[in-house]
Amino acid sequence: xxxxxxxxxxxxxxxxxxxxxxxxxxxxxxxxxxxxxxxxxxxxxxxxxxxxxxxxxxxxxxxxxxxxxxxxxxxxxxxxxxxxxxxxxxxxxxxxxxxxxxxxxxxxxxxxxxxxxxxxxxxxxxxxxxxxxxxxxxxxxxxxxxxxxxxxxxxxxxxxxxxxxxxxxxxxxxxxxxxxxxxxxxxxxxxxxxxxxxxxxxxxxxxxxxxxxxxxxxxxxxxxxxxxxxxxxxxxxxxxxxxxxxxxxxxxxxxxxxxxxxxxxxxxxxxxxxxxxxxxxxxxxxxxxxxxxxxxxxxxxxxxxxxxxxxxxxxxxxxxxxxxxxxxxxxxxxxxxxxxxxxxxxxxxxxxxxxxxxxxxxx
Amino acid sequence: xxxxxxxxxxxxxxxxxxxxxxxxxxxxxxxxxxxxxxxxxxxxxxxxxxxxxxxxxxxxxxxxxxxxxxxxxxxxxxxxxxxxxxxxxxxxxxxxxxxxxxxxxxxxxxxxxxxxxxxxxxxxxxxxxxxxxxxxxxxxxxxxxxxxxxxxxxxxxxxxxxxxxxxxxxxxxxxxxxxxxxxxxxxxxxxxxxxxxxxxxxxxxxxxxxxxxxxxxxxxxxxxxxxxxxxxxxxxxxxxxxxxxxxxxxxxxxxxxxxxxxxxxxxxxxxxxxxxxxxxxxxxxxxxxxxxxxxxxxxxxxxxxxxxxxxxxxxxxxxxxxxxxxxxxxxxxxxxxxxxxxxx
Numbered sequence: 012x013x014x015x016x017x018x019x020x021x022x023x024x025x026x027x028x029x030x031x032x033x034x035x036x037x038x039x040x041x042x043x044x045x046x047x048x049x050x051x052x053x054x055x056x057x058x059x060x061x062x063x064x065x066x067x068x069x070x071x072x073x074x075x076x077x078x079x080x081x082x083x084x085x086x087x088x089x090x091x092x093x094x095x096x097x098x099x100x101x102x103x104x105x106x107x108x109x110x111x112x113x114x115x116x117x118x119x120x121x122x123x124x125x126x127x128x129x130x131x132x133x134x135x136x137x138x139x140x141x142x143x144x145x146x147x148x149x150x151x152x153x154x155x156x157x158x159x160x161x162x163x164x165x166x167x168x169x170x171x172x173x174x175x176x177x178x179x180x181x182x183x184x185x186x187x188x189x190x191x192x193x194x195x196x197x198x199x200x201x202x203x204x205x206x207x208x209x210x211x212x213x214x215x216x217x218x219x220x221x222x223x224x225x226x227x228x229x230x231x232x233x234x235x236x237x238x239x240x241x242x243x244x245x246x247x248x249x250x251x252x253x254x255x256x257x258x259x260x261x262x263x264x265x266x267x268x269x270x271x272x273x274x275x276x277x278x279x280x281x282x283x284x285x286x287x288x289x290x291x292x293x294x295x296x297x298x299x300x301x302x303x304x305x306x307x308x309x310x311x312x313x314x315x316x317x318x319x320x321x322x323x324x325x326x327x328x329x330x331x332x333x334x335x336x337x338x339x340x341x342x343x344x345x346x347x348x349x350x351x352x353x354x355x356x357x358x359x360x361x362x363x364x365x366x367x368x369x370x371x372x373x374x
Numbered sequence: 375x376x377x378x379x380x381x382x383x384x385x386x387x388x389x390x391x392x393x394x395x396x397x398x399x400x401x402x403x404x405x406x407x408x409x410x411x412x413x414x415x416x417x418x419x420x421x422x423x424x425x426x427x428x429x430x431x432x433x434x435x436x437x438x439x440x441x442x443x444x445x446x447x448x449x450x451x452x453x454x455x456x457x458x459x460x461x462x463x464x465x466x467x468x469x470x471x472x473x474x475x476x477x478x479x480x481x482x483x484x485x486x487x488x489x490x491x492x493x494x495x496x497x498x499x500x501x502x503x504x505x506x507x508x509x510x511x512x513x514x515x516x517x518x519x520x521x522x523x524x525x526x527x528x529x530x531x532x533x534x535x536x537x538x539x540x541x542x543x544x545x546x547x548x549x550x551x552x553x554x555x556x557x558x559x560x561x562x563x564x565x566x567x568x569x570x571x572x573x574x575x576x577x578x579x580x581x582x583x584x585x586x587x588x589x590x591x592x593x594x595x596x597x598x599x600x601x602x603x604x605x606x607x608x609x610x611x612x613x614x615x616x617x618x619x620x621x622x623x624x625x626x627x628x629x630x631x632x633x634x635x636x637x638x639x640x641x642x643x644x645x646x647x648x649x650x651x652x653x654x655x656x657x658x659x660x661x662x663x664x665x666x667x668x669x670x671x672x673x674x675x676x677x678x679x680x681x682x683x684x685x686x687x688x689x690x691x692x693x694x695x696x697x698x699x700x701x702x703x704x705x706x707x708x709x710x711x712x713x714x715x716x717x718x
Contacts, residue, residue, distance in 0.1 A: 060671075060673045060674070061673055061674075061676065062450060062673070062674065062675060062676030063433045063676075065439060065440055067561070067676060067678050068557075068559065068560060068561070068678070069557070069559065069562040070557065071556055071557035072553040072556055072568075073557075088702075089702075092702070092703070092706045093706070093709075096707075099710070100710050127552075127553075129549075129550065129567075129591070129592030129593055129594075130549070130550045130551045130592045130593060131550075133551075134550055136531040136532075136533070136548055136549075136550045137531055137550065137552070139531070139532070140530075140531065140532040142527075142530060144378065144527040144685055144688060145527065145528045145554065146554075147528060147529075147530035147552055147554045148530035150530075151530060202698075202699035202703055203695075203699055205699070205702060206695040206696075206698050206699040206702070207695060209691075210688075210691045210692060210695050213684075213687075213691050214528060214684045214685060214687075214688055214691055215524075215528070215554075215558055215684050216524060216559055216560040216681070216684055217557050220557075221684055221687075224690065225694050228691070228695040228699075229694070229697075229698045229701065231698070232698040232702040233702075235702070236705055236706075240709075254706075255709075257709035257712050258705060258706060258709040261708065262705070265705070344557070350678055351673045351678065354678055354679045354680035354682075355673070355680065357680055358680040362472060367472045369654070369656045369657055369658070370654065370657060371651055371657040371658065371659070371672070371678075371679075371681060372469065372649050372651055372654075372668075372671070372672060372679070373469070373650050373653055373654045374469050374470050374637055374649050374650065
């Protein structure tokens with residue numbers, strides 16, 4: 012052990028973080044409290060159960076573009092479903108607005124996804140293969156299929172709105188003939204579009220996302236429903252927006268319930284990032300806005316200003332849910348604690364249960 | 375789609391017509407001297423650019439910090455005092471007394487361990503008179519080339535593929551840098567290469583050397599187990615250069631056997647802290663192609679203590695997502711059917 016007469020000149024060590032929860036805290040003698048003549052390690056103390064506090068897993072190199080896509084993809088999926096329902100129940104304004112909203116959301120969301128790639132000019136490589144094991148691959152195809160249908164349906168709406176100004180020529184009757192089936196085709200891929208992003212996040216080694224893998228799909232489809240309902244309430248006169256209101260209310264109920272259930276069922280350490288820092292704030296406000304929007308819908312949903320305000324609150328709630336979950340996951344990957352502690356616990360639990368042959372560490 | 379977890383032959387799962395022995399590393403950290411020759415050889419052979427800003431971390435002799443897009447070998451340094459050495463020995467002793475190894479298929483090596491140690495080391499005085507006062511742990515980390523590789527399974531473009539040697543390699547001309555593999559790796563190995571250090575330093579008066587252009591910007595990069603050398607029957611650069619044979623390269627099966635014998639030998643010498651990492655095909659990633667002999671718990675070296683490939687639960691996730699999607703359809707149906715009329 013090296014000592015030096017200059018040891019006393021070292022700056023005081025920052026207080027060590029105690030490991031929260033989980034047994035087996037390590038005994039170590041106090042460090043950095045000596046008078047400078049006691050034995051000291053050459054290097055600053057390391058976090059007892061990690062490599063100098065360095066992360067074990069790497070966070071996904073995804074920027075806020077991807078978080079925005081999580082929201083927009085859900086919004087598009089929910090709107091696609093609303094559009095198909097409006098088609099079936101003969102609500103032309105709701106149908107038009109839902110289709111246009113869905114198209115705008117997938118267009119912006121898809122562009123955000125491409126922009127986030129390390130090599131955007133190669134985005135089409137996703138569409139040169141199909142891999143069931145890759146939620147990103149499955150999702151690319153879902154997104155493409157949805158976009159195709161909603162694109163055709165929305166093009167027809169745009170043509171009608173502009174008084175048949177689109178240069179379609181003889182294709183106009185064709186467009187009118189296929190817009191209905193195209194709307195239903197999009198609707199078939201609408202719920203997968205809203206749900207697959209949950210699998211995309213959960214199917215990673217990112218501790219918080221992975222720990223959510225059983226319940227995150229329910230949170231995401233609920234969030235998509237309330238967002239799409241909100242968009243319908245903002246854009247559509249109250250007479251036609253009844254289904255949007257009910258979808259929003261069901262979404263709020265699902266969102267609040269699923270989020271809470273999910274947090275209870277997750278590993279407690281992996282759930283921590285959902286309550287701290289930026290992610291914690293966003294998720295707290297997400298719930299508040301969802302509830303406020305839900306109450307607003309219930310109470311004033313038939314009065315347009317209240318409907319618009321509630322709809323905006325709901326869309327904001329959905330965006331905050333996505334950004335919050337996204338942020339919490341990235342945070343969990345940057346701190347080794349969230350990787351190591353749940354893994355050590357589950358390993359210890361398996362050993363306690365007598366399963367000792369499936370550890371990566373053997374003798 | 376091959377199987378997503380459990381013991382398997384990854385090359386056969388990938389439908390290779392030719393049969394090559396699965397290749398891998400056995401990194402025996404007990405004889406690593408921390409020279410970092412492996413890091414240098416790897417960088418040179420693979421033309422990997424500099425990453426980081428040539429800063430000193432101040433945390434140890436490790437200024438490389440971690441594996442990454444341009445660092446495919448990383449030597450970890452951990453200084454430990456006597457108390458920590460004792461703890462490591464104790465945790466190793468616990469491992470032995472758990473009844474491990476119970477690798478169901480390979481009884482042969484198990485018996486040799488039992489012969490040497492009697493299976494239970496609790497009664498053995500494992501504190502030799504030369505218990506060191508402190509020690510440096512040095513370990514050269516590398517891509518694990520998992521049997522069930524998360525990076526490979528989640529890659530949407532097919533850029534990552536399984537070679538005939540059972541290793542996992544990125545095709546840098548196919549990868550579009552989506553970054554899914556980065557999050558998919560339970561060991562934090564693969565990384566998307568940013569512009570590296572091509573950006574000029576912001577600190578004034580510092581010009582840290584001219585740099586060649588950075589290849590493969592924006593795509594995922596990781597150890598290839600020197601695929602280009604393997605196809606020519608050569609040893610990977612790191613193993614070739616390692617002066618102490620801490621890094622051994624060879625057929626995976628032979629290496630696992632060798633690793634088990636080495637652990638038994640160290641145990642017989644009283645070093646109960648010795649243990650293997652990745653040699654168990656029943657673990658969460660189906661065993662790794664790169665096997666390590668460690669002298670403390672894995673997390674001390676920055677390795678996950680119980681990694682589980684994310685795709686092992688993929689079918690559960692898809693099922694749950696399908697249930698959620700069905701719920702959403704039901705909610706929409708209720709929304710449109712509820713209260714009948716249009717003015718609801």
